[in-house]
Amino acid sequence: MSPRTNKQFEEIREQSRDKIMMAALELFATRGFHNSSISKIAAEAKVAKGLIYNYFDSKEDLLHAIINQALEEGDQFIHEMQNIEDPKEQLRYVFNLAFGMMVDKFHYSKLLTSLSLQLDQFPGIMKTIHDRYKSTIPLLEHLLQKLGIENHQAEAKALAAMMDGIGIQYIVLYQDYPLEEMKQYLMNKYDL
Amino acid sequence: MSPRTNKQFEEIREQSRDKIMMAALELFATRGFHNSSISKIAAEAKVAKGLIYNYFDSKEDLLHAIINQALEEGDQFIHEMQNIEDPKEQLRYVFNLAFGMMVDKFHYSKLLTSLSLQLDQFPGIMKTIHDRYKSTIPLLEHLLQKLGIENHQAEAKALAAMMDGIGIQYIVLYQDYPLEEMKQYLMNKYDL
């Protein structure tokens, strides 16, 4: 009969794109980018190999799409955080967010951390991730300053390092890592 | 043309093995394991491709050898550390060592951190690295306890996380990262 409407097509596309990105995210995070073949991704997404290229120009383009999605989500949270007025509330929000992401978005978190260490191999995302790293510290500095913390500049860097370290240790040790304990430690430290 | 003695043979073997491991380490660290072909390693080591298989069973075996070498070196340092009596001296030694390694053994450090995040891909080294992560904390706990630090258990975990976080941020940001400043921060914190 008559062909599908544009809207129908868009819905179908959205769904397929998502299926592929979800499958790729999981594989990239658990097996690594180079170890996750397009075939495996397609199988995981229950989709034909060729279809992936209907949505992404290349395997790297698929990776970029995933990363950008992750970063956009992150940007949104930072935005929301900046709408909070009380600095204590802000820091509590940051901790809740950061620890929550480690758990709920484990794959995103693992993939991004992994890629951070392989930036030489992915020049296309180098700047993006570099910038992300650099932009975190001023944010924390400002926050700690508002909280009246002494030596807030050094403390911000230390806190940033600790957060990253907790992240990586949680990724490596997972079930064995006392994530909640670490969160409490920080909450206490900043009297939240 | 007198035949070479056994000792000469062994020296030659040792040299070739070393050349290969050095070349592989650099490539693995900078370009990643999957991105470093045996051909490239052989070229970098100025050695024929086939020779690598005289010394290592497989590419993964070569990786294992490198990791074990790194870990053995680490073990040795821990041993030396434990011979120091004064706990302050001990902690100073730990910091000097850790920060020194980040700079002097940058490739080792980067490779090990990278691999930590890809353990699923290398089940052969999973346990080794897992154990390494887990064994660090009791060491620090003990040290902080001897220093009379309150809440030494939580503090040890926090310190371990911070050290890892500093490591990863230095790897990512490199020249832009204030490594020395972070070291001073820790030295001050523990009054060294």
Add this chain to the structure above:
Amino acid sequence: MSPRTNKQFEEIREQSRDKIMMAALELFATRGFHNSSISKIAAEAKVAKGLIYNYFDSKEDLLHAIINQALEEGDQFIHEMQNIEDPKEQLRYVFNLAFGMMVDKFHYSKLLTSLSLQLDQFPGIMKTIHDRYKSTIPLLEHLLQKLGIENHQAEAKALAAMMDGIGIQYIVLYQDYPLEEMKQYLMNKYDL
């Protein structure tokens, strides 16, 4: 909303078919058959990929259709030529036609010449093109005989070769080729 008449349907069909064939002709001629994907043809024709299969069984079938169209046009001209009585007029007609086609039907001309050299790849059109080549010479022979040319059999073959040679050189060198000069040369030679 009255249903479309049969005639209207047929017109629509004809138009779509034509659009597709024109697009395919241009792509086949400029980029080659194997380098012109159905997708590109559809895009060029501003038509959905699937529609092409409403009109043609396969990509090769589309090629056949184009070739046959070209050959039919050629047949028609030969027919018209044979209605001319004066042999000089006939030859003049042939030259005008042949040189005119090289310019006006450049793509047809290029495609057919190209395919002539790849007949092994397209057995379906082999006989057709073979026959076309063979049928040209008797025609010219007859013509030159009527013009009273000595040794008309050899001259006909030579003329046929020269025409093909001019064609291929024009295709290769295009703007750099003195097509008009060659035409004058032949007109003079046969005193037209």
Add this chain to the structure above:
Amino acid sequence: MSPRTNKQFEEIREQSRDKIMMAALELFATRGFHNSSISKIAAEAKVAKGLIYNYFDSKEDLLHAIINQALEEGDQFIHEMQNIEDPKEQLRYVFNLAFGMMVDKFHYSKLLTSLSLQLDQFPGIMKTIHDRYKSTIPLLEHLLQKLGIENHQAEAKALAAMMDGIGIQYIVLYQDYPLEEMKQYLMNKYDL
């Protein structure tokens, strides 16, 4: 024992390279470049697929190598021709050479002619073949001038076209084409 000498390696390389180029030449000429897969070439050459990339960077590089070999051979003959003093002898040499090549180097000849018509697809060889076409005519002009032929410039172009035309017709009709007769026709025409 001891590894092969450099000379042994070179011989082996030469042989394999040649096998591959021969197989590729035949396939490219008969089935076309895009229709000759690396797999088929390897099978024809009785060699593993991967080996081809030990000798050529890419499929196109393999094509370039074949073309350059062909053109170099051609250059050599032109050089030899220019050492002949008597112009009649020279022209006879040209005819013998050209007609001889059509038969003895049928595949080369077919491949080069085919590619001439697909230059848009192979920008890398465009200039080379263009130049080859353009350089032929002055050579013939000079030759016909020395032979005292009237209107030698137009005649040279006509002769060049005829040679190309004979070539293409021989390629298309092959056994059915009176190649020898055409050669005699030309020999007579120029009184050789």
Add this chain to the structure above:
DNA sequence: AATGAATGAGGGTTCATTCAT
């Protein structure tokens, strides 16, 4: 008549590994 999402075979290419010397 028309759309374009979906399929999967097959293309070019890379690379860990083997082996004769």
Add this chain to the structure above:
DNA sequence: GATGAATGAACCCTCATTCAT
């Protein structure tokens, strides 16, 4: 101990073709 030619599985990607709408 050392060489590098040779292998073939597996990679990323393209594309003719099908089909539900």
